[in-house]
Amino acid sequence: VAGRAAVGCRITVEESAHEHGIDRTEIEAVIDELGELPDLWDFVPGSWEDDSITSRFSAEAHQEEWVRGLKALTSKPVVGVGRFTSPDTMVRMVRQGILDFIGAARPSIADPFLPRKIEEGRPEDIRECIGCNICVSGDFTMSPIRCTQNPSMGEEWRRNWHPETYRPRHANERVLVVGAGPAGLEAAMALGKRGYEVVLVEKSRVLGGRVAAEARLPGLAEWIRVADYRLGQISKLDNVEHYLESDMTAEEALSYGFDHIAVATGSTWRRDGVGRWHTRPDTMPIAAMPILTPDDVMAGTRPEGTRVAVFDDDHYYMGGALAELLRAAGYEVALMTPDAVVSAWTVNTMEQHRIQARLIEAGIELHTSTAVSAVLDTELRTQCTFTGQASHIAADAVLLVTARLPEDTLFQDLLARHEEWPDQGLRTVRAIGDALAPSTIAAAVWEGRRYAEELEAPTDNSDATPYHRELTALP
Template identity: 55%
Template sequence: PHCNGMGYRDASALAAMRGMKAEGGWAVVCTEMVEIHHGADVSPYVELRIWNDQDIPMLARIADRIHAHDSLAGIELCHSGYTAVNLWSREVPIAASAMPAASYYHDPVQARGMDKEDIRNLRRAHRAAALRARAAGYDLVYVYAGHGLGIFQHFLSRATNFRSDEYGGSLENRARLLREVIEDTKDAVGDRCAVPVRIAMNEFQGAAGLEPAEVEDAIALMAELPDLWDLSLSSWSKDSQTSRFAEEGFQEPHIKGVKKLTSKPVVGVGRYTSPDTMVRVIRQGIMDMIGAARPSIADPFLPKKIEDGRLDDIRECIGCNICVTHDFTMTPLRCTQNPSMGEEWRRGWHPEIIRTRSTDAHVLVIGAGPAGLEAGRALGQRGYQVTIADAASEAGGRVARECRLPGLAAWGRVRDWRLLQIGKMANVALYLESEMSAAAIAELGADHVLVAAGAAWRRDGTGRHHVRPIVMAPGADVLTPDDLMAGKRPASRDVVIFDDDHYYMGGVLAELLRKEDYTVTLVTPAALASAFTKASLEQAVIQKRLLDVGVRIEANQAVDAIARDHVLLACVFTGTTRALACGSVVLVTARNPLDELYHALAGDGFAVSRAGDCYGPGTIAAAVHSGRRFAEEFGDPPRDHLDLPFRREVIALDQS
């Protein structure tokens, strides 16, 4: 199961996405968390709901799309307790014990402690949701106690359960509600559906919360009660760690003791992308089945490729968590590796299939970065004659440079998979160390030119905070991320990094320079280092890493001026300035598209387009998507700018 930013708002898109995974051979395809009651409302996040019978048709559509490919459909019923703030329903949140509600925005809301009637009503609501799930056609009906987001975990954990009645105190008492709801659910669905339990094995709070030994004791109390144990970590940021901080299979130490406690199947996760690793954990008896959210996003056809022996064709997850960010931004799911993710219904894209060419055109792609490689690969798959040229000595563009930074090695998979696919195509040629001028392009005689030359980091400090260049003294040592990635280093050992980008780059470069024994101060106008990474579940880990390696962080500050021996900091709230001594400055602010060639060709009358960072600097995922979109739409009649390039669902108005 995984959230996706679509939920009840984009039902057809969500159904198509789940159906694509079933087509790809996954044995069980599950929904994300599904709110069982209007008092379990996690708005503004867009998840699924099973509040009443009105929700059954939407959920049935998802199950039907899964069943169409002979996979089992699972539904993750959820009441989020004190983490459901009920902003839409305006109900008072409930919790095992009274406490402030936990929300992304720190909403000024408190959850009330549940009394016995509340517990009875919760059981009734879960039973009603289970019956609706069965009516919608689901084969597995989950009881959810994971990620710090399920109320049954809140009852189980002494970190959130301070009760003194039969539902608090001892482990047996704290596990009572979970046991009762499992029994209720099994009674409701009968032998028509399996009832798995998704449970958090570790809350990482020491003895104050759940630890593997105590969770194992809880599992032992009801070992044979559910039909399957689905193991995870808590919170979500611990469960879905990025490749920057965790290797494949990182959860194994926390879950390896469960198999010996039960005869029921055990499922585990850990961003498994290697078939060899998957086989190992099964053979070692750590788990019976592999759970895969992010790997199935990157390659919905991973199981079929294993079955067919096409292991080299697996599009491996890079562990960047761009998929997660779009649940937090409440927008449709996307993936760096798989640009069709979230576009199955909206644009009709398929991760493995693309329509054949409509003309005999020869396309020249200038730039072998993520956009250029994806465009060339997809055009080649369509059957076009494609030439890819890049001035660099290696393919990959920004990916080739960034994957050498601390923790980002797995990001190189974006390049590697595309090069492997292109290498199999006789109709696609790749030329490196080939800088293309307008004259050379004319001589080649391609029918269409796609410029995907990337972007360069700005040297003047212009970005979000400064709309005009920063004042710099003559002779000041000022560098950009491009300089550092090219091997250049600061002239001074005392470095300030001005991070007005707020994603990963500033923090990664700070870590790089500290490892090389530079003294580093990270200055950011935001309140936190790498602030956007809250959405990728990394921010707290990044800030801890920076502090642990000795990076000084100056938050809520901007670099207003750069001298040879200091920078002038200004508070973003008061404007108060002060000098901070340093000898070198790295500016991580904004990027300029390298689009000069595009404009020159367009001015000379060439049939030319642009893609990726050359068109609009953004994420690697955006660049890959841009390349795929060009390839998908190439040869089509021009679309009017006012026409939508995708489908969307519009709410049907109530007639009352």
């Protein structure tokens, strides 16, 4: 292909996962021998799990230690990756001669206009990747790609969503958004950019909702970017106001004369054990042992005693992160999960093995393939999820990480007063995000964007769809 196309070569320069894998000495010999053959080198460590490690376990530019110095072995340009989100870090990698080009897959998913914003000197407008790997999960679950930061990802053609531009408003209307979590913030920002007059109210003293709480858990600090980006954008919009410590009631919401109300009041964790294993409240008896939920722990509540049992029937990041938090606070922690591994769903984000290793190294007692069948006064009755064999685990308190319930009281109250809407000028009320259906942060952000995009969509039960479909026809 000489003269017709450039040939790039990606090569693994460190196989840390394998005891007898390629090491630095060997890769230097390989590059010394083959260095001038391709037109471009792409140096990466290990497997995809090493290459696309989550922010919970590594900061940006984590691959620097493996690629530093290799560029000197070839005259051909070198590109590298490492979830670069800071323009300063990107510039440093080039100026120090570590790389010639910056590769940014996940950061470009989060913000396809990343290069332009750097070029135009607008780093504050960059939608920084949070490193959660929800984008990767689509590959493992055989589902459309999603991005926590960029809800337009995968919807550019299907719904005509653009990552930067928004359709102008269809009418001079006012929207009340109740709840400043990921769904509420996204809805308020997108509506504001469409030109609507928006009032965002939040009952607490902090904007961000669940993101503000979960970003304080071990390893999840970068997740606060979900709130930070949207708050930064909202601060530039004169047509969006926000108010803290405003616990809205249906009476108040109706009295202000808004045309539309979006209820984004989030969800709460259940304390009755209902989840994937126990599907009804009456199947797991609870006696006198103190019960905690993730909401309690994230709000600062700590149990009395020295030993806490964690029942993780959620299977994502929450159970492991809270177990790690409690262990760091000095508690003995025993974690039970019905699955064969801890945090089983994180296989889809390529971090399950790291989570399990971290919990083991922290001294947390793991009981996999184990479900809690009853909470007694001073112990838990458990059972093997394969054989049903019963056992007991002593504890001073139990943290139930099971399922969540929509915090939809305001939504239901407004629906109950539907007959009053016309007199108050109210046209629509919708629950969005976790207030509609508790899910991932990415799903909540997506729901906020959808609400803003479809505000004027018809609300009847017609067969019309607000998105394009690929339809095949037989000849």
